[in-house]
Amino acid sequence: xxxxxxxxxxxxxxxxxxxxxxxxxxxxxxxxxxxxxxxxxxxxxxxxxxxxxxxxxxxxxxxxxxxxxxxxxxxxxxxxxxxxxxxxxxxxxxxxxxxxxxxxxxxxxxxxxxxxxxxxxxxxxxxxxxxxxxxxxxxxxxxxxxxxxxxx
Numbered sequence: 001x002x003x004x005x006x007x008x009x010x011x012x013x014x015x016x017x018x019x020x021x022x023x024x025x026x027x028x029x030x031x032x033x034x035x036x037x038x039x040x041x042x043x044x045x046x047x048x049x050x051x052x053x054x055x056x057x058x059x060x061x062x063x064x065x066x067x068x069x070x071x072x073x074x075x076x077x078x079x080x081x082x083x084x085x086x087x088x089x090x091x092x093x094x095x096x097x098x099x100x101x102x103x104x105x106x107x108x109x110x111x112x113x114x115x116x117x118x119x120x121x122x123x124x125x126x127x128x129x130x131x132x133x134x135x136x137x138x139x140x141x142x143x144x145x146x147x148x149x150x151x152x
Contacts, residue, residue, distance in 0.1 A: 013047065017036045020035075035074075061092075064098075072108040087136060118137070
């Protein structure tokens with residue numbers, strides 16, 4: 001576990017079968033994110049830390065959007081055989097706030113696929129309460145010769 005991820009919420013995640021997901025780049029700055037397979041579907045979560053809060057003491061919308069983008073992106077990446085992909089559109093609706101120590105879980109799914117576009121939906125929840133709802137479009141990219149695979 002990372003140094004910033006201590007406390008009862010983190011222990012509950014670990015005890016419930018969640019494991020930290022190593023993510024590179026920008027996502028590593030705002031993570032760690034947690035993952036587990038439940039009912040055959042990979043799920044993602046994070047524990048709200050003080051650094052995720054805005055001036056009003058609730059999770060910053062940018063953090064929620066980053067986590068939703070990462071979660072849907074991972075769902076798409078897995079579904080298309082771990083090929084490169086990129087977000088080309090992400091629409092979000094903020095439904096409620098989240099507080100320090102809350103566990104935020106992501107549910108994401110693919111609604112429709114074409115050869116090069118993936119249409120998605122996602123929801124972030126705090127327990128049974130919806131915090132954010134989203135829909136988006138991901139582009140399947142052509143692998144670049146010699147490019148290393150993503151570090152996820």
